[in-house]
Amino acid sequence: MxxxxxxxxxxxxxxxxxxxxxxxxxxxxxxxxxxxxxxxxxxxxxxxxxxxxxxxxxxxxxxxxxxxxxxxxxxxxxxxxxxxxxxxxxxxxxxxxMLPPYTFLDQGADGVVATLRFRRFHLGGNSAVHGGYVGLAVDEVMGLAAGLARGITRTAYLTINYRSVTPLDTDLELKAWVDRTEGRKTFLRATLSDGDRVCADAEALFILLNPGQR
Ligand SMILES: CCCCCCCCCCCC(=O)SCCNC(=O)CCNC(=O)[C@H](O)C(C)(C)COP(=O)(O)OP(=O)(O)OC[C@H]1O[C@@H](n2cnc3c(N)ncnc32)[C@H](O)[C@@H]1OP(=O)(O)O
Structure with a gap:
């Protein structure tokens, strides 16, 4: 390097x-x-x-x-x-x-619930959060949910559906939970919500790392 x-x-x-x-x-x-x-x-x-x-x-x-x-x-x-x-x-x-500051409201082997707040730094345009920062937050919290359920994992894929504009400077709720597991594979789902309004939902596959695996 x-x-x-x-x-x-x-x-x-x-x-x-x-x-x-x-x-x-x-x-x-x-x-x-x-x-x-x-x-x-x-x-x-x-x-x-x-x-x-x-x-x-x-x-x-x-x-x-x-x-x-x-x-x-x-x-x-x-x-x-x-x-x-x-x-x-x-x-x-x-x-x-780099992450929007988040704190956990609940966390366990089945999943996690976090509250988070994007801010001016995370601006995409027209007062909306940049989609990449939504992905960053979702990957992080899903990764922690996968970690609590399985151990240290890496993201194999992450699919995000941007359902509505994600606002800045607003307390949001991010839920991530284990959908199913198959061997080293953990399939998770997540939602990012502003009150009752869903801003984004996601599905992802995380792979449990083998000993010594980078
Ligand atoms: C306090 C501190 C806390 C710290 C907590 C930190 C939380 C932060 C979390 C952030 C997480 C990240 O962003 S991680 C960074 C982003 N991700 C990466 O850089 C990953 C790059 N890719 C890789 O390193 C690799 O491809 C892996 C590790 C994902 C998988 O490689 P591998 O270990 O060799 O496994 P492999 O045999 O290929 O795959 C295992 C099984 O998964 C399937 N598989 C693999 N990839 C895919 C795929 N994209 N789509 C479908 N299926 C897949 C294979 O077919 C196989 O199925 P079968 O044949 O067994 O059925």
Whole structure:
């Protein structure tokens, strides 16, 4: 792999546990007690960056500050298995800044119910959520439902039907449940709803990874 973060995967493969580990150490402490506020501030930054039209002077001012902040973060970069973003299960969306912040209302081996909120950062056009971000949220929550039912899986296919416009800045409900299983295959279904109105529904196949499988 190349790039600034390219070292993480080979190290994991060397340990013989594959690139997608069968056990992931969940954390609630890495990054410190205010890490959730940091992630939320980053999300707010992304929302405002999407919405802003800065003057040249303001742009340049923010640019120099951002470069300084990025230098600070570069100094504390670690691999994906230990980074708090993605493993802080006490935070909305595991502290993953790309996902719409979601929290579980219910979760078990049969399925999960989550509440989530897309925001300006997720804008597609004309006040609607970008369909790709709907897919991101659905894949994530279906993946977690598959994980609770079976273990670590990967998405083999995901079909999404966009039934009506998904609104920004609105509390939505995302349900994902196991439809049936066949060997390593878990077939799931999901719905994304704004109250009684279905925004999208989906069906997917997740494959249980073999030991050591990337
Ligand atoms: C706190 C942290 C939490 C962490 C929790 C994190 C949650 C986030 C979840 C995000 C999940 C993702 O986005 S994962 C990333 C997106 N997905 C990927 O990158 C997957 C790329 N594809 C692959 O790696 C591979 O194709 C696999 C793993 C999906 C399957 O490969 P394989 O393991 O070799 O298995 P294979 O023999 O091919 O298939 C097994 C069976 O499934 C069937 N099968 C396979 N693919 C398909 C298909 N597309 N459509 C129909 N059927 C299929 C085969 O025919 C076979 O059936 P039969 O002959 O047995 O009947």
């Amino acid at each position: 190349t790039g600034e973060f390219g070292g993480a995967l080979p190290a994991a493969v060397e340990e013989g546990v594959g690139g997608f580990r069968t056990t992931i150490e969940n954390t609630t402490e890495r990054g410190g007690v205010n890490y959730g506020e940091f992630i939320e501030e980053v999300r707010t930054f992304m929302d405002r960056a999407r919405a802003a039209c800065p003057t040249t002077e303001l742009n340049d001012d923010i640019l120099s500050r951002l470069r300084a902040i990025n230098d600070l973060l570069k100094g504390v970069t670690i691999d994906e298995w230990y980074a708090p973003s993605g493993t802080r299960t006490d935070l909305p969306a595991r502290g993953n800044i």
